[in-house]
Amino acid sequence: MTRLTVNGQAHDIDVDSDTPLLWALRDTLGLMGTKFGCGIAQCGACTVHVDGQPVRACALPVGAVGDKHITTIEGLGSDDALHPVQRAWVELDVPQCGYCQSGMIMAVAALLQDNPSPTDADINAAITNICRCGSYQRIRAAIHAAASQRVSGIKTP
Amino acid sequence: MSRAPRMNRRAFLASAAAAGGALALGFDIPLGPRTIRASESASEITVWIVIEPDDTVIIRVAKSEMGQGSFTALPMLVAEELECDWNKVKAEFASPHENRKRNRAWGNMSTGASRSITASQNDLRRAGATARELLIAAAAAAWNVPAKECIAANSVITHGPSGRTTTFGSVAAEAADMAPPAQIRLKDPKDWKLIGTRQRRLDVPDKVTGKPIYAIDVHLPGMLYAAIVQCPVFRGTLRSVDEAELAGMKGIRRVVKLPDAVAVVADSWWRAKKAAEALSVTWDFAGHAGVSSDTIREQLHAGLSAGDARVGRNDGDVDRALGQAVKRIEADYEVPFLGHATMEPQNCTAHVTPDRVEIWAPTQDGETALAIAADAAGVSADKVVVNKMMLGCGFGRRGIFQDFVRQAVLIAKEVSEPVKLVWTREEDTRHGFYRPVASARMTAGLDADGIPIAWKIRTSGQSIIAAVSPRVMQFGVDRNFLQGLLEDMPYHVPNYRVDFAMRNTHVPVGVWRSVNHSQNAFFKESFVDEMAYAAGADPYLFRRTLLAQKPKELAVLDAAAARAEWGSSLPPGVFRGIALHDSQSSICAQVVEASVDEDGEVRVHRVISAIDAGHVVNPLSVEMQTESAIVFGLTATLYGEITIKHGQVEQSNFHDYPMLRLADMPRVETVIVPSEGFWGGAGETPVPPLAPALCNAIFAATGKRIRSLPLKNHDLRSA
Numbered sequence: 044m045t046r047l048t049v050n051g052q053a054h055d056i057d058v059d060s061d062t063p064l065l066w067a068l069r070d071t072l073g074l075m076g077t078k079f080g081c082g083i084a085q086c087g088a089c090t091v092h093v094d095g096q097p098v099r100a101c102a103l104p105v106g107a108v109g110d111k112h113i114t115t116i117e118g119l120g121s122d123d124a125l126h127p128v129q130r131a132w133v134e135l136d137v138p139q140c141g142y143c144q145s146g147m148i149m150a151v152a153a154l155l156q157d158n159p160s161p162t163d164a165d166i167n168a169a170i171t172n173i174c175r176c177g178s179y180q181r182i183r184a185a186i187h188a189a190a191s192q193r194v195s196g197i198k199t200p
Numbered sequence: 201m202s203r204a205p206r207m208n209r210r211a212f213l214a215s216a217a218a219a220g221g222a223l224a225l226g227f228d229i230p231l232g233p234r235t236i237r238a239s240e241s242a243s244e245i246t247v248w249i250v251i252e253p254d255d256t257v258i259i260r261v262a263k264s265e266m267g268q269g270s271f272t273a274l275p276m277l278v279a280e281e282l283e284c285d286w287n288k289v290k291a292e293f294a295s296p297h298e299n300r301k302r303n304r305a306w307g308n309m310s311t312g313a314s315r316s317i318t319a320s321q322n323d324l325r326r327a328g329a330t331a332r333e334l335l336i337a338a339a340a341a342a343w344n345v346p347a348k349e350c351i352a353a354n355s356v357i358t359h360g361p362s363g364r365t366t367t368f369g370s371v372a373a374e375a376a377d378m379a380p381p382a383q384i385r386l387k388d389p390k391d392w393k394l395i396g397t398r399q400r401r402l403d404v405p406d407k408v409t410g411k412p413i414y415a416i417d418v419h420l421p422g423m424l425y426a427a428i429v430q431c432p433v434f435r436g437t438l439r440s441v442d443e444a445e446l447a448g449m450k451g452i453r454r455v456v457k458l459p460d461a462v463a464v465v466a467d468s469w470w471r472a473k474k475a476a477e478a479l480s481v482t483w484d485f486a487g488h489a490g491v492s493s494d495t496i497r498e499q500l501h502a503g504l505s506a507g508d509a510r511v512g513r514n515d516g517d518v519d520r521a522l523g524q525a526v527k528r529i530e531a532d533y534e535v536p537f538l539g540h541a542t543m544e545p546q547n548c549t550a551h552v553t554p555d556r557v558e559i560w561a562p563t564q565d566g567e568t569a570l571a572i573a574a575d576a577a578g579v580s581a582d583k584v585v586v587n588k589m590m591l592g593c594g595f596g597r598r599g600i601f602q603d604f605v606r607q608a609v610l611i612a613k614e615v616s617e618p619v620k621l622v623w624t625r626e627e628d629t630r631h632g633f634y635r636p637v638a639s640a641r642m643t644a645g646l647d648a649d650g651i652p653i654a655w656k657i658r659t660s661g662q663s664i665i666a667a668v669s670p671r672v673m674q675f676g677v678d679r680n681f682l683q684g685l686l687e688d689m690p691y692h693v694p695n696y697r698v699d700f701a702m703r704n705t706h707v708p709v710g711v712w713r714s715v716n717h718s719q720n721a722f723f724k725e726s727f728v729d730e731m732a733y734a735a736g737a738d739p740y741l742f743r744r745t746l747l748a749q750k751p752k753e754l755a756v757l758d759a760a761a762a763r764a765e766w767g768s769s770l771p772p773g774v775f776r777g778i779a780l781h782d783s784q785s786s787i788c789a790q791v792v793e794a795s796v797d798e799d800g801e802v803r804v805h806r807v808i809s810a811i812d813a814g815h816v817v818n819p820l821s822v823e824m825q826t827e828s829a830i831v832f833g834l835t836a837t838l839y840g841e842i843t844i845k846h847g848q849v850e851q852s853n854f855h856d857y858p859m860l861r862l863a864d865m866p867r868v869e870t871v872i873v874p875s876e877g878f879w880g881g882a883g884e885t886p887v888p889p890l891a892p893a894l895c896n897a898i899f900a901a902t903g904k905r906i907r908s909l910p911l912k913n914h915d916l917r918s919a
Contacts, residue, residue, distance in 0.1 A: 058468065058470075059450070059470070059471070061470075062468070062470045063470065066468065066469055066470045069417075070419075070425065070468050070469055070470075071468070073419050074410075075410070075411075075412035075417035075419060076409070076410020076411070076412075077410070078414075078416075078543075078544070078592070079416065079545065079622070080543055080544075080545070080625065080854075081625040081853050081854050082624060082625055082626075082853075083625070083853055083854075083855065085853060085854035085855055086543070086854055086859075088543060115410070116409065116410030117409075117410055120409070121409075122405070122409060125408070125409070129408045129409065132404070132408045133400075133404055133405065133408060136400060136401055136404060136820060136824065137404075137408075138267075138401070138403070138404055138407040138408065139267030139268070139269070139824060139828055140265075140266055140267030140543065140544075140590070140591060140592050140593045140594075141267070141403065141404075141406075141407030141408075141413075141590065141592070142414060142543040142544045142592025142593065143543050143592075144407055144408060145410040148408060166862065167862060167863035168863075170862050171861055171862070171863075172861075172862075173543070173854060173859045173861060174543075174831075174862075175541060175542065175543045175593050175832075175859060176267045176543075176593065176828045176831075177827055177828040177829075177830065177831025177832060177860070177865075178824070178827070178828070179827075179831065179860075179861075179862040179865035180827050180865060180867070180868055181824075181827070182862060183862065183865070
């Protein structure tokens with residue numbers, strides 16, 4: 044049995060210790076918001092927070108998580124109380140196919156936690172997730188909007 | 201549509217719910233985007249519209265949503281005529297099995313070629329208008345007044361003379377039982393209130409909160425998982441599998457042999473994947489292991505001077521005119537295979553029981569998914585239920601072939617539980633249906649004024665049509681291969697000939713966002729630039745000269761040039777390139793501003809993209825699709841190539857098949873050129889001009905003419 048603390052809740056799960064956190068979240072705990080994109084920590088679709096730090100869950104074995112706290116997109120905000128990054132994503136119509144956006148939002152939420160008003164260069168360095176739909180222009184605008192708390196009434200780029 | 205056979209609305213709603221399969225068993229599963237289930241008291245008014253007593257309007261979408269915005273734009277077309285409150289609209293997918301049962305009441309569900317709006321706008325607007333008239337008739341009957349004295353707006357029906365009002369939800373049940381009007385008049389476009397306005401996407405809330413809306417998210421009680429290893433050499437077959445390595449591995453349920461692959465079914469996907477990769481497999485490479493990108497390049501190059509080319513268009517006498525030209529230029533171009541790299545890897549969940557086959561698939565064509573599932577299971581089509589899910593990208597990968605559906609059903613046949621098949625990224629990269637390789641030999645003759653009097657284009661490459669539907673070949677020529685170079689060639693050159701030497705390989709090919717336009721626009725627009733420089737002319741003004749008879753193209757080109765302030769000064773080191781291309785019934789011109797540094801690194805700073813797509817339903821969608829198409833085109837231009845060695849794809853994942861990332865995103869400005877009178881596509885049209893516009897900017901910057909892609913293979917350091 045492995046104990047995982049996810050979104051504030053402890054779970055004892057029976058998985059092989061080399062199982063990447065991604066698959067424990069998705070297949071064992073049924074938390075489908077965290078996505079599989081590449082399996083080699085290249086695309087960031089599986090980004091979650093481990094003790095507040097952005098981590099690509101496809102390359103982190105559950106055996107290495109220990110007692111650290113995991114936050115997934117399901118725990119970031121709720122439908123009724125979206126996280127400011129999620130609100131900015133809605134305001135600026137960021138998603139297209141949407142598949143990468145859970146990971147993108149988690150990466151951005153971690154960035155803003157660490158650096159509340161990032162410059163474009165900070166954003167370029169920190170946000171290396173792949174969006175194959177190419178929503179990057181709106182992502183950048185939404186990050187600035189979330190950072191400045193101008194989430195309501197902002198103009199689309 | 202109003203022509204469809206009418207059926208009792210409650211009977212339909214009941215059957216639709218039953219079709220949910222697992223629903224009937226009480227499982228909580230996602231039914232596409234946010235589970236909308238019409239209540240018993242909801243009323244179906246035409247097959248497209250369901251209205252709840254609380255005025256909620258559910259509009260059905262027959263096309264797939266893969267990011268292009270059809271889940272929002274298609275309901276807008278209905279709502280415009282329905283006169284409902286847009287804030288009360290929800291969308292849901294029409295189901296492929298219901299479509300089959302109801303004689304294709306929702307039409308063709310295939311989603312591609314940027315045709316979702318153009319192909320369905322008439323039916324959708326008519327459905328909205330029909331439902332509006334039925335609702336008005338129901339209200340008028342209740343009030344015992346003439347229907348023509350009543351109007352509908354914002355989900356409210358008002359009787360003019362008395363001022364009485366009621367809502368759509370209050371009269372929907374009665375409206376659903378009335379006969380549809382014999383005649384329907386659609387609004388004049390000038391009276392549109394919703395079409396042409398920027399509207400938020402209806403699918404965004406689910407997509408920012410991680411809802412399980414994709415096929416890969418399906419989670420059923422007791423389900424099993426499958427991983428697959430496919431023959432690395434295309435068209436090879438499975439010879440034998442040694443399962444000895446699986447001894448002692450936990451959770452393995454079955455090894456399934458397919459004609460060209462082997463799958464492992466296990467109680468978790470991770471265990472299935474580890475086991476599949478541990479298998480020792482012997483393949484029969486069917487004689488293709490000697491094929492490489494070099495042999496394919498030679499094959500195509502030979503096609504450039506071969507005698508078997510078929511003519512696509514032939515105006516005047518190109519050889520004679522070339523003989524009379526004052527100046528003659530010639531250049532060869534080539535482009536590689538490209539993969540789709542959908543962010544959601546190929547996957548499908550299937551549950552095969554003796555009397556029923558149910559699948560959950562990321563499909564661009566739910567009807568084809570249904571046919572493939574029935575064929576693979578060996579059952580009649582009426583036994584198959586297809587759940588269409590949101591797609592994590594499509595780009596043409598998931599429409600025609602749907603190999604993942606066939607595999608999932610074949611695997612699920614071997615067990616009683618539902619099975620979710622998920623490909624690794626490596627399998628996905630190495631087992632695509634690739635954008636074909638293509639080459640072109642361009643020859644032009646200019647007169648003393650630098651005006652082209654002759655243009656000869658020989659193309660050589662792999663035909664998609666030959667693989668998909670050879671019957672579509674016209675007199676032996678795949679005209680699709682020549683997209684953009686036939687009657688849709690916008691430039692007027694009096695003596696013009698284009699032909700095609702078909703050179704097929706063992707590599708599977710398929711449609712890819714903008715398909716053959718992507719190759720041909722690069723060839724055509726780069727060479728037009730070469731002509732302009734040979735003529736000593738400005739590339740923008742040179743194009744204008746050749747477009748004298750094409751006012752719409754001229755307007756789009758001018759719009760892009762004007763926004764870019766063509767000819768004005770730029771920061772040091774930044775240069776402009778321009779290109780124009782017609783595709784998917786629309787016109788797009790782009791100006792790219794780019795620089796090349798001392799190390800040969802290309803940087804794209806700004807892209808201005810002007811489009812005339814005729815009637816625009818949601819300008820926000822057009823802007824988003826433009827940004828998306830430019831990233832798609834730029835990724836291909838900078839990095840994109842699938843190469844072959846020993847008959848296999850060399851690339852495997854995003855480290856060796858890279859994608860553009862945020863740091864390299866240029867500023868994109870979309871200019872929607874006002875137009876009317878036609879309906880064009882928008883999702884693909886801005887892809888083709890990007891590569892030539894960028895390469896033309898690189899020529900302006902460096903004097904180096906790029907005649908093959910991708911750019912990463914070129915040394916652009918200053919000499």
